[in-house]
Amino acid sequence: MRIAGAQLLDSREILPGQWLQAYHAPDLVAGARAGQFVHVRTGDYSGLVLRRPFSYNTIDPLAGTLTIHFRTVGRGTAWFTHLRPGDRIDMLGPLGRPFEVDPRNRHLLLIAGGLGIAGVRALADEAIRDGRQVTLLFGAATARDVYPSSLLPDEVEYVVATDDGSLGHHGFVTELVPGYEAWADQAFACGPAPMLRSLANLAASRRQRLGVATLGRKRGAGKTVPAGSPQARRKAFLQVSMEQNMGCAVGACLGCVVMTTAGTPQRVCREGPVFAAEEIAWEGGW
Amino acid sequence: MKARRRVVTASGTPAKRRPTVRRIKPAIAPIVRDGVAATVRRPAVPSTVTPTPAPPATPVDLAVDLGRGLVLRNPVLVASGTFGYGIEYGDVVDVQRLGAICCKGTTLRPRIGNPTPRVTETPGGMLNSIGLQNPGVDAVVEKYASTWAGWQVPVIVNVAGESIGDYVEVARRLEGVPGVAGIELNISCPNVGAGGIQFAIDASAAGAVTAAVRRATDLPLLVKLSPNVADVRPIARAIADAGADALTAVNTLSGIAVAASRERPLLGNVYGGLSGPAIKPVALRIVYEVSQVVDIPVVAIGGIAELGDVLDYLAVGAVAAQVGTAIFADPGLPVRLVGELADECRRRGLDSYRPLIGSALPKRAAPPSARGVEYRP
Numbered sequence: 021m022r023i024a025g026a027q028l029l030d031s032r033e034i035l036p037g038q039w040l041q042a043y044h045a046p047d048l049v050a051g052a053r054a055g056q057f058v059h060v061r062t063g064d065y066s067g068l069v070l071r072r073p074f075s076y077n078t079i080d081p082l083a084g085t086l087t088i089h090f091r092t093v094g095r096g097t098a099w100f101t102h103l104r105p106g107d108r109i110d111m112l113g114p115l116g117r118p119f120e121v122d123p124r125n126r127h128l129l130l131i132a133g134g135l136g137i138a139g140v141r142a143l144a145d146e147a148i149r150d151g152r153q154v155t156l157l158f159g160a161a162t163a164r165d166v167y168p169s170s171l172l173p174d175e176v177e178y179v180v181a182t183d184d185g186s187l188g189h190h191g192f193v194t195e196l197v198p199g200y201e202a203w204a205d206q207a208f209a210c211g212p213a214p215m216l217r218s219l220a221n222l223a224a225s226r227r228q229r230l231g232v233a234t235l236g237r238k239r240g241a242g243k244t245v246p247a248g249s250p251q252a253r254r255k256a257f258l259q260v261s262m263e264q265n266m267g268c269a270v271g272a273c274l275g276c277v278v279m280t281t282a283g284t285p286q287r288v289c290r291e292g293p294v295f296a297a298e299e300i301a302w303e304g305g306w
Numbered sequence: 307m308k309a310r311r312r313v314v315t316a317s318g319t320p321a322k323r324r325p326t327v328r329r330i331k332p333a334i335a336p337i338v339r340d341g342v343a344a345t346v347r348r349p350a351v352p353s354t355v356t357p358t359p360a361p362p363a364t365p366v367d368l369a370v371d372l373g374r375g376l377v378l379r380n381p382v383l384v385a386s387g388t389f390g391y392g393i394e395y396g397d398v399v400d401v402q403r404l405g406a407i408c409c410k411g412t413t414l415r416p417r418i419g420n421p422t423p424r425v426t427e428t429p430g431g432m433l434n435s436i437g438l439q440n441p442g443v444d445a446v447v448e449k450y451a452s453t454w455a456g457w458q459v460p461v462i463v464n465v466a467g468e469s470i471g472d473y474v475e476v477a478r479r480l481e482g483v484p485g486v487a488g489i490e491l492n493i494s495c496p497n498v499g500a501g502g503i504q505f506a507i508d509a510s511a512a513g514a515v516t517a518a519v520r521r522a523t524d525l526p527l528l529v530k531l532s533p534n535v536a537d538v539r540p541i542a543r544a545i546a547d548a549g550a551d552a553l554t555a556v557n558t559l560s561g562i563a564v565a566a567s568r569e570r571p572l573l574g575n576v577y578g579g580l581s582g583p584a585i586k587p588v589a590l591r592i593v594y595e596v597s598q599v600v601d602i603p604v605v606a607i608g609g610i611a612e613l614g615d616v617l618d619y620l621a622v623g624a625v626a627a628q629v630g631t632a633i634f635a636d637p638g639l640p641v642r643l644v645g646e647l648a649d650e651c652r653r654r655g656l657d658s659y660r661p662l663i664g665s666a667l668p669k670r671a672a673p674p675s676a677r678g679v680e681y682r683p
C-alpha cells in the first residue's frame with residue numbers, strides 16, 4: 021500500500037456517463053493484481069472529504085499505467101471528469117485482496133453487471149496472459165450501456181444480455197450462466213448485489229445440478245483452509261467482488277464491512293473486496 | 307514502504323528506543339526539527355567519515371502533559387475510530403511521530419456493530435454509524451498490546467460501555483497492561499441500566515461513570531464530551547470534579563441522511579455521527595466554553611484539516627488536538643501538522659507552543675456565564 025501521485029494521460033467518455041481514464045502511476049501499478057482497487061482523493065476537501073474507491077480496470081506494469089472505468093453517479097465521480105490530461109491526483113493503493121485463480125484451472129467464467137465490468141476487466145488480461153480461456157458474460161439495461169467489445173482482448177469470448185433485449189440475450193445476465201456451468205472451472209463476478217446473490221445461489225446448487233460426484237475428500241472435510249484466506253478463495257467455484265461505502269479503505273474505520281456466514285463482519289477494503297461467494301451471508305445477518 | 311521508527315532530538319543525537327512507556331516521563335520531550343527526521347540509530351562505533359549535519363533549527367518544545375504522567379512528545383493525536391489500532395496505516399504513516407494514538411472504541415464483550423451502510427459523505431463532512439464493532443477488551447489486549455508496548459508513541463485505549471460496571475471492568479483489564487498508556491472514556495453511549503439515556507448528556511451520570519473508573523484505575527483518564535447537549539459546562543465540571551485527568555471534546559454530532567431512493571434513511575442504523583470540517587464551529591464553541599470552566603487540560607477534536615484549525619483550537623484553550631476524519635483523505639496530515647506547528651512557533655520566535663494556548667479566551671477571569679446558550683438557534 022502506497023500513497024502516490026497519478027498523472028492523467030487520457031480521459032474519455034466511452035459510454036453515456038461512463039468514463040475511462042488512464043493514469044501514469046508506476047508506484048501504484050507495481051505489484052497490483054486484478055480485483056484490487058485504488059482509493060482516490062478529490063481535490064476539493066472543503067466539500068468532498070472522502071476518497072472514492074475504484075477498481076483497477078487495467079494494469080500495465082511495463083508502462084507504469086493503470087486505467088479506471090467509472091460512471092458519474094454523484095459529486096465525487098463528476099469531479100474526476102473535469103480533470104485534464106497532465107493533471108496530477110493522489111491515489112492510495114493497491115488495496116484489498118485480489119481474485120485467486122486456481123493454477124490448475126483452464127476455463128474461467130467472468131460475469132459482470134453494468135459497471136461491474138471494471139471489477140473483472142483486469143482479470144481477463146491476467147488470465148489470457150497465463151494461457152487460460154475466458155468467457156465474459158456481460159449484462160446491462162440496454163444496448164447503449166453495453167461495454168464495447170473493442171476494449172476487450174480478442175481472445176475473450178464475449179456474451180451480452182440486455183434487460184430490454186436490445187442486444188444479445190433478452191433478460192438478466194444470470195440467466196446465461198447455466199449454459200456455461202459445465203464448461204467453467206471457476207467463476208468471478210462483480211456487479212449489483214442482487215446479481216451477486218443470485219449467482220451465489222446458482223453456485224451453491226451447481227454440483228447437484230451437474231451431478232458432479234464428489235470424489236475423495238468432501239469439500240470442507242480433511243484439511244481445512246482458514247476462512248478468508250487466499251486458499252479459501254482459490255478453492256471456491258465463485259468469487260465475488262463486493263462494494264460498500266468506504267471511509268479509510270485500509271481497515272481502520274470498519275465502515276465497509278459485509279456480514280459473513282461465520283457471523284463476523286469482514287472489511288471489504290481489507291479482507292475483500294474479493295470474497296468466496298459462500299463466505300458471504302447474503303440475507304443480511306445483523 | 308515499512309513504517310520506520312524515527313526519533314528526533316534537539317541535538318540531532320539519536321534517542322534511545324525506550325521499552326514500554328506506559329507513562330511517559332516528562333523528562334523525554336524530544337523536539338521535532340522542521341518535521342524532518344534525523345537518523346533512527348547510529349552505529350555504536352561512529353564511522354570515520356562524519357556526515358555533514360543539517361543546519362540545526364531552533365528547537366521548539368512541543369511536549370504536553372495530560373496528567374498522571376501521560377506526557378506526549380507533541381500535541382497532535384489521532385482520534386478514536388479513525389486510526390484503527392494504530393497498525394492499519396503503518397505502510398503510509400510513521401506512527402511513531404504522532405503525539406498519541408486513540409484506538410477504536412473498546413467494550414467488555416465483542417460487538418459486531420451496526421448494519422450497513424455505515425458511512426456516507428455529507429457536505430464538508432461524513433456520517434458514521436459503526437456501532438462500536440470491536441473484538442472486546444481481552445482480544446484487543448491480546449492482539450495489539452504487545453505491539454504497542456514496543457512503540458514510542460503512547461496508545462490511549464478508547465473505552466465504551468452500556469453500564470458503569472462495563473466501563474469499570476474494561477478499565478480494570480487495561481490496568482497495568484504494558485503498551486496501554488491511558489484511557490479515553492467514550493461516554494456517548496446509552497446507559498442501558500438507566501433507561502438508555504446517554505451518560506454524556508447528564509452531568510450526574512457523566513460524573514458517576516468517571517468517578518467509578520477513577521477508583522478502578524491509576525491509568526491516565528481522559529473523558530470525551532458529546533456535543534449533543536444543551537449546555538456542556540455542567541457536564542464538563544462534573545467530570546473534572548470526579549477525577550478525570552483531561553477532557554477530550556468533541557465526539558460526533560447526531561445526524562441522519564436519506565437514501566437516494568428517498569424511501570428510507572441511508573444508514574443501516576438510521577442515526578449516525580457527523581464529523582469533519584462541517585462540525586468545527588460547534589466543536590470550537592464547546593472547547594471555548596469548557597476550557598473556561600475546568601482546570602484540567604482540554605484536547606480538541608472536530609474537523610481539523612490544516613494547521614490553522616489546530617491554532618484555532620489552541621487559541622480557545624485546548625492544549626492538544628486530535629485529527630479524525632481528515633486522515634481518510636490525507637493519512638500523512640497528523641504527522642505533517644507536528645512539523646508545521648514547530649515551524650509556526652519558530653516563525654513567531656517562540657521556543658514552545660504554549661504561548662499559543664488560550665490567546666482568544668476572554669482576558670479577565672469572568673464567572674462562567676450562560677452566554678452562547680442564548681444565541682444557539
Ligand SMILES: Cc1cc2nc3c(=O)[nH]c(=O)nc-3n(C[C@H](O)[C@H](O)[C@H](O)COP(=O)(O)OP(=O)(O)OC[C@H]3O[C@@H](n4cnc5c(N)ncnc54)[C@H](O)[C@@H]3O)c2cc1C
Pocket residue numbers: 057070071072073074075076088089090091092093094095096097098135138139262263264265266288293426427
Ligand atoms: C472496492 C470498490 C471498487 C469500486 N470500483 C468502481 C469502479 O471501478 N467503477 C465505478 O464506477 N464505481 C466503482 N465503485 C463505486 C464507486 O466508488 C462509487 O460509485 C463512487 O464512490 C460514487 O461517488 P460519488 O461521489 O460520485 O457518488 P455519491 O453517491 O455522491 O457518493 C456519496 C458517498 O457514497 C459513496 N458511495 C456511493 N456509491 C457507492 C458505491 N457503489 N460503492 C462505494 N461507495 C459508494 C461515495 O464514495 C461517497 O462517499 C467501487 C466501489 C468499491 C467499494
Ligand SMILES: Cc1cc2nc3c(=O)[nH]c(=O)nc-3n(C[C@H](O)[C@H](O)[C@H](O)COP(=O)(O)O)c2cc1C
Pocket residue numbers: 267273275385386387388410411412434436438464491492530556557558580581582583585607608609610628629630631632
Ligand atoms: C468512522 C468513525 C469512527 C469513530 N469511532 C469512534 C469511537 O469508537 N469512539 C469514539 O470515542 N469516537 C469515535 N469517533 C469520533 C472521532 O473520534 C471524533 O471525535 C470525531 O470524528 C470528530 O473529529 P473529526 O471531525 O476530526 O473526525 C469516530 C469517528 C469516525 C469518523
Ligand code: FES
Pocket residue numbers: 265266267268269270271272273274275276277287288289290
Ligand atoms: S473503509 Fe475503513 S475499514 Fe474499510
